[in-house]
Amino acid sequence: xxxxxxxxxxxxxxxxxxxxxxxxxxxxxxxxxxxxxxxxxxxxxxxxxxxxxxxxxxxxxxxxxxxxxxxxxxxxxxxxxxxxxxxxxxxxxxxxxxxxxxxxxxxxxxxxxxxxxxxxxxxxxxxxxxxxxxxxxxxxxxxxxxxxxxxxxxxxxxxxxxxxxxxxxxxxxxxxxxxxxxxxxxxxxxxxxxxxxxxxxxxxxxxxxxxxxxxx
Amino acid sequence: xxxxxxxxxxxxxxxxxxxxxxxxxxxxxxxxxxxxxxxxxxxxxxxxxxxxxxxxxxxxxxxxxxxxxxxxxxxxxxxxxxxxxxxxxxxxxxxxxxxxxxxxxxxxxxxxxxxxxxxxxxxxxxxxxxxxxxxxxxxxxxxxxxxxxxxxxxxxxxxxxxxxxxxxxxxxxxxxxxxxxxxxxxxxxxxxxxxxxxxxxxxxxxxxxxxxxxxx
Amino acid sequence: xxxxxxxxxxxxxxxxxxxxxxxxxxxxxxxxxxxxxxxxxxxxxxxxxxxxxxxxxxxxxxxxxxxxxxxxxxxxxxxxxxxxxxxxxxxxxxxxxxxxxxxxxxxxxxxxxxxxxxxxxxxxxxxxxxxxxxxxxxxxxxxxxxxxxxxxxxxxxxxxxxxxxxxxxxxxxxxxxxxxxxxxxxxxxxxxxxxxxxxxxxxxxxxxxxxxxxxx
Amino acid sequence: xxxxxxxxxxxxxxxxxxxxxxxxxxxxxxxxxxxxxxxxxxxxxxxxxxxxxxxxxxxxxxxxxxxxxxxxxxxxxxxxxxxxxxxxxxxxxxxxxxxxxxxxxxxxxxxxxxxxxxxxxxxxxxxxxxxxxxxxxxxxxxxxxxxxxxxxxxxxxxxxxxxxxxxxxxxxxxxxxxxxxxxxxxxxxxxxxxxxxxxxxxxxxxxxxxxxxxxx
Numbered sequence: 001x002x003x004x005x006x007x008x009x010x011x012x013x014x015x016x017x018x019x020x021x022x023x024x025x026x027x028x029x030x031x032x033x034x035x036x037x038x039x040x041x042x043x044x045x046x047x048x049x050x051x052x053x054x055x056x057x058x059x060x061x062x063x064x065x066x067x068x069x070x071x072x073x074x075x076x077x078x079x080x081x082x083x084x085x086x087x088x089x090x091x092x093x094x095x096x097x098x099x100x101x102x103x104x105x106x107x108x109x110x111x112x113x114x115x116x117x118x119x120x121x122x123x124x125x126x127x128x129x130x131x132x133x134x135x136x137x138x139x140x141x142x143x144x145x146x147x148x149x150x151x152x153x154x155x156x157x158x159x160x161x162x163x164x165x166x167x168x169x170x171x172x173x174x175x176x177x178x179x180x181x182x183x184x185x186x187x188x189x190x191x192x193x194x195x196x197x198x199x200x201x202x203x204x205x206x207x208x209x210x211x212x213x214x215x216x
Numbered sequence: 217x218x219x220x221x222x223x224x225x226x227x228x229x230x231x232x233x234x235x236x237x238x239x240x241x242x243x244x245x246x247x248x249x250x251x252x253x254x255x256x257x258x259x260x261x262x263x264x265x266x267x268x269x270x271x272x273x274x275x276x277x278x279x280x281x282x283x284x285x286x287x288x289x290x291x292x293x294x295x296x297x298x299x300x301x302x303x304x305x306x307x308x309x310x311x312x313x314x315x316x317x318x319x320x321x322x323x324x325x326x327x328x329x330x331x332x333x334x335x336x337x338x339x340x341x342x343x344x345x346x347x348x349x350x351x352x353x354x355x356x357x358x359x360x361x362x363x364x365x366x367x368x369x370x371x372x373x374x375x376x377x378x379x380x381x382x383x384x385x386x387x388x389x390x391x392x393x394x395x396x397x398x399x400x401x402x403x404x405x406x407x408x409x410x411x412x413x414x415x416x417x418x419x420x421x422x423x424x425x426x427x428x429x430x431x432x
Numbered sequence: 433x434x435x436x437x438x439x440x441x442x443x444x445x446x447x448x449x450x451x452x453x454x455x456x457x458x459x460x461x462x463x464x465x466x467x468x469x470x471x472x473x474x475x476x477x478x479x480x481x482x483x484x485x486x487x488x489x490x491x492x493x494x495x496x497x498x499x500x501x502x503x504x505x506x507x508x509x510x511x512x513x514x515x516x517x518x519x520x521x522x523x524x525x526x527x528x529x530x531x532x533x534x535x536x537x538x539x540x541x542x543x544x545x546x547x548x549x550x551x552x553x554x555x556x557x558x559x560x561x562x563x564x565x566x567x568x569x570x571x572x573x574x575x576x577x578x579x580x581x582x583x584x585x586x587x588x589x590x591x592x593x594x595x596x597x598x599x600x601x602x603x604x605x606x607x608x609x610x611x612x613x614x615x616x617x618x619x620x621x622x623x624x625x626x627x628x629x630x631x632x633x634x635x636x637x638x639x640x641x642x643x644x645x646x647x648x
Numbered sequence: 649x650x651x652x653x654x655x656x657x658x659x660x661x662x663x664x665x666x667x668x669x670x671x672x673x674x675x676x677x678x679x680x681x682x683x684x685x686x687x688x689x690x691x692x693x694x695x696x697x698x699x700x701x702x703x704x705x706x707x708x709x710x711x712x713x714x715x716x717x718x719x720x721x722x723x724x725x726x727x728x729x730x731x732x733x734x735x736x737x738x739x740x741x742x743x744x745x746x747x748x749x750x751x752x753x754x755x756x757x758x759x760x761x762x763x764x765x766x767x768x769x770x771x772x773x774x775x776x777x778x779x780x781x782x783x784x785x786x787x788x789x790x791x792x793x794x795x796x797x798x799x800x801x802x803x804x805x806x807x808x809x810x811x812x813x814x815x816x817x818x819x820x821x822x823x824x825x826x827x828x829x830x831x832x833x834x835x836x837x838x839x840x841x842x843x844x845x846x847x848x849x850x851x852x853x854x855x856x857x858x859x860x861x862x863x864x
Contacts, residue, residue: 005395012394013258013306023787042229069514082501083548083566085381088409090229116515119551121562122379123410128562130553132780134515137813139671139789151405156379159372163338165301165785178228179221185401189367193304194339239571285730298717299764299782332731335767337778344778346769348564350731353597355455357571381569437827444826445690445738474661517813520841522661554811555842583837588807595770595804597733610660611653617833621799625736626771 006188014192019167021206022141026069026166029056030125030147030157030175032109033074035095035102037148042091044102048183049148049176055200056146056174057108062204066211069138070115073125075153076103083121123153126160135166142167144203145195146174151182158190168195171203222404230408235383237422238357242285242382245272246341246363246373246391248325249290251311251318253364258307264399265364265392271416272362272390273324278420282427285354286331289341291369292319299337339369342376351382358383360419361411362390367398374406384411387419438620446624451599453638454573458501458598461488462557462579462589462607464541465506467527467534469580474523476534480615481580481608487632488578488606489540494636498643501570502547505557507585508535515553555585558592567598574599576635577627578606583614590622600627603635654836662840667815669854670789674717674814677704678773678795678805678823680757681722683743683750685796690739692750696831697796697824703848704794704822705756710852714859717786718763721773723801724751731769771801774808783814790815792851793843794822799830806838816843819851 009015037053039045063070076098077084087093095102098119105117118129125131125147135143143161145168147154154175161168170187177183191197225231253269255261279286292314293300303309311318314335321333334345341347341363351359359377361384363370370391377384386403393399407413441447469485471477495502508530509516519525527534530551537549550561557563557579567575575593577600579586586607593600602619609615623629657663685701687693711718724746725732735741743750746767753765766777773779773795783791791809793816795802802823809816818835825831839845 005397008395013308014304016304016306019302019304078548080546080548082570083562085378085565085569086235086383086410088230088232088235088407088411090232092229114512116510116512121565123375124379127376127379128560128565130515130560132784133517133553133560133811133813135813136780136784136789137517138514139787141784141787152409155371155405156375159339159375160343162301163340163343163372163781165781165783167302179224181221182225182401182405185398186405189371189398189402191304193368194302195304294764296762296764298786299778301781301785330728332726332728337781344776344781346731346776348568349595349597349733349769349776351597352564352568352573353733354730355571355573357568379565381565381567437829440827445740446736448736448738451734451736517810518667518815518842520662520664520667520839520843522664524661555807556811559808559811584841587803587837588811591771591804591807592775594733595772595775599734611656613653614657614833614837617830618837621803621830621834623736625800626734627736 009192018196022167024140025142025144025207025210026071026135026138026140027060027063027144027146028125028157029070029072029109030153031073031075032106032147033102034104034106037106041095041102046176046178048180052146052148052174052176053106053108059146059174059200059204060109062207064111064114066207068207069135069140071125071131071134072105072110072115072117073120073129074103074105076119077121085122123156124160125157126164132164140166142169145170148176150175150177151186155186155190158195162194169198169203170195171198171200173199225408234412238383240356241358241360241423241426242287242351242354242356243276243279243360243362244341244373245286245288245325246369247289247291248322248363249318250320250322253322257311257318262392262394264396268362268364268390268392269322269324275362275390275416275420276325278423280327280330282423284423285350285356287334287341287347287350288321288326288331289334289336289345290319290321292335293337301338339372340376341373342380348380356382358385361386364392366391366393367402371402371406374411378410385414385419386411387414387416389415441624450628454599456572457574457576457639457642458503458567458570458572459492459495459576459578460557460589461502461504461541462585463505463507464538464579465534466536466538469538473527473534478608478610480612484578484580484606484608485538485540491578491606491632491636492541494639496543496546498639500639501566501572503550503557503563503566504537504542504547505550505552505561506535506537508551509553517554555588556592557589558596564596572598574601577602580608582607582609583618587618587622590627594626601630601635602627603630603632605631657840666844670815672788673790673792673855673858674719674783674786674788675708675711675792675794676773676805677718677720677757678801679721679723680704680754680795681750682752682754685754689743689750694824694826696828700794700796700822700824701754701756707794707822707848707852708757710855712759712762714855716855717782717788719773719779719782720753720758720763720765721768721777722751722753724767725769733770771804772808773805774812780812788814790817793818796824798823798825799834803834803838806843810842817846817851818843819846819848821847
């Protein structure tokens with residue numbers, strides 16, 4: 001992308017053949033809580049995140065109709081902060097507290113009657129949450145990554161999805177960041193190593209295909 | 217660093233006050249196996265990695281004299297590859313196999329009589345290894361991150377160190393990459409959120425100080 | 433205890449010297465939710481559990497005055513049950529659902545302004561919860577185990593405390609079960625291998641001692 | 649089994665309907681290293697363990713022909729012991745050291761060309777090992793538990809298998825202990841809550857059935 005490093009990594013055998021889809025998808029939705037999706041908050045309202053919310057909402061509608069498991073998370077800590085790791089982001093410290101409105105999942109992407117929602121304490125949606133147990137029980141083999149922010153919790157979640165043995169797919173217009181530079185840099189890094197980068201429309205087509213297949 | 221994103225993130229409260237050191241350091245040494253440290257291998261011999269090996273060797277000598285716990289890891293899989301996650305790096309698939317010489321820890325950084333060494337299967341040295349148990353038993357509260365590569369396993373390890381509740385310090389000349397662009401991009405991302413970025417000399421000074429204090 | 437196996441295990445070197453206390457205790461309180469502490473529920477109101485609630489309440493009062501970290505948990509799942517592992521206990525399936533009154537922590541043991549409380553999905557309070565991160569940040573090296581039930585979630589939590597590298601202490605009158613047989617069998621098994629078995633009064637004395645020491 | 653607690657637990661809704669098999673089995677083989685399987689060692693050579701080795705060998709032969717994933721583990725620590733949790737079993741401390749012959753997997757149950765083998769540091773084969781990633785990649789949904797000892801590492805492994813969302817099956821003659829009392833007590837506890845208890849012949853029949861089905 002925006003640097004001249006691609007050739008170096010290709011020479012060193014990075015960025016090989018795509019991973020592809022397996023038989024059972026699961027969707028993760030990282031931190032689409034109002035802290036990031038509403039402009040009134042210090043971390044909220046970036047255009048790339050707004051775009052990601054819209055595309056993820058479309059994708060999730062199809063996923064739920066196809067009975068694909070959906071796991072959402074938000075980040076929150078105790079008021080005392082004793083359980084909060086050493087964040088260097090002041091708004092995380094101030095706003096991500098149990099009971100604060102900034103910890104509510106955005107209603108455009110969350111269906112409380114369908115999705116499984118977790119509170120997480122780390123960067124990754126997989127970190128010390130019941131997510132892997134949920135996906136193992138559902139026999140998920142392919143994880144679709146959505147949410148924010150690309151250069152933080154999305155990156156951490158995509159790496160974990162890979163580490164846990166799943167095929168990992170990141171539709172780039174379903175993940176967002178505060179700035180396009182780090183957004184692209186992180187897609188570049190993970191797309192070389194751990195996952196396939198695609199877009200919302202391609203994933204939606206695939207979900208429709210699965211839905212059709214399972215219906216027969 | 218090399219983009220114009222800093223202002224955006226500062227405006228959004230990223231990159232706050234440094235985390236600082238606690239009372240008990242522990243060192244992690246990520247993937248300084250010959251696959252990355254010897255030029256004969258596809259992934260081996262990048263100048264930034266060579267520099268990191270030299271600085272880490274100096275740092276570890278001081279750490280061992282101070283009785284600071286040191287955890288090293290290498291990555292390797294079964295010959296069948298059934299336990300290997302979906303890597304997109306061909307040299308990982310071909311060379312990181314149990315028994316292959318590319319899985320040997322570099323003798324410049326590894327002391328088998330002192331260090332605790334783990335085989336890991338993911339990107340992070342923390343991922344499904346006994347590291348946290350070892351550090352909890354040793355009462356470590358501050359993790360010094362060394363190894364390679366910055367835009368891959370080092371990034372994943374620094375994020376995990378943060379997630380597990382440790383104060384995290386990355387001496388930038390003790391971590392290396394194939395190319396300076398992604399090296400810097402990743403230090404930028406993690407230094408804004410999860411850890412303090414410093415250099416080998418500063419950490420060595422600090423280790424000497426701890427050593428002096430514990431001797432009294 | 434109530435079988436003739438002790439000699440066999442002693443011959444095989446089980447049950448060696450006690451582990452002892454370290455410098456920083458942390459308390460875990462496993463599943464003292466009303467499902468287990470109120471007689472109206474299928475799992476609730478066993479005498480050994482009632483006894484454990486009373487002793488744990490006394491112990492926690494001292495712990496909080498000594499500023500010792502306290503982590504409580506309850507077990508609950510989504511209404512759809514998709515995230516619930518394969519339990520063979522019907523009351524778990526029926527009552528441990530988000531929003532059900534049986535998931536409320538018992539007010540005798542829970543102080544929402546002090547304790548850190550987690551929802552857990554497995555048997556162990558450590559399983560995929562932020563507990564280890566919290567205790568690592570607090571530099572805990574000794575875990576005091578309380579809660580219910582001894583032959584289920586307490587056993588699993590004590591094993592995990594050991595596995596994570598902590599010195600583990602189980603005051604036997606702070607853990608309870610539906611029946612004395614399995615209660616004793618499990619204390620026997622874990623006391624041979626993983627932890628020290630003691631009682632509430634001994635732990636309270638120790639907490640007072642720590643409190644005195646830290647005050648100076 | 650050998651106490652009068654069954655009625656109490658049945659009244660409280662424990663021990664409900666069996667869990668049953670899913671579509672993809674995986675086998676775990678816990679600690680069949682010579683420390684436990686050879687009489688020369690303090691922990692070695694108990695009749696129930698000898699019986700379990702024989703039955704597990706039969707079961708694994710069928711599993712490998714059916715291409716079912718097999719994960720074996722052994723327990724070992726560094727010579728310094730800094731990475732060893734607080735065991736109260738003297739023979740664990742003395743014999744389970746990297747390079748010691750007591751850490752070798754028993755050749756009757758281990759096929760190095762087929763099985764994936766891990767070193768573990770805790771009680772459970774799942775604890776901080778790559779097992780879940782391996783099984784997620786293989787799409788395992790049903791875990792068959794074999795190994796030793798029932799009242800220690802087998803119990804911990806069966807609980808973890810349950811927690812990770814797998815259907816869990818324990819053939820009681822494929823797991824062994826030093827004494828029949830704790831062997832039975834632990835099968836009783838876990839069979840009420842987390843898994844189905846069966847025997848080697850029943851699992852073998854099932855594996856043959858899967859093999860036949862996949863062949864067509």
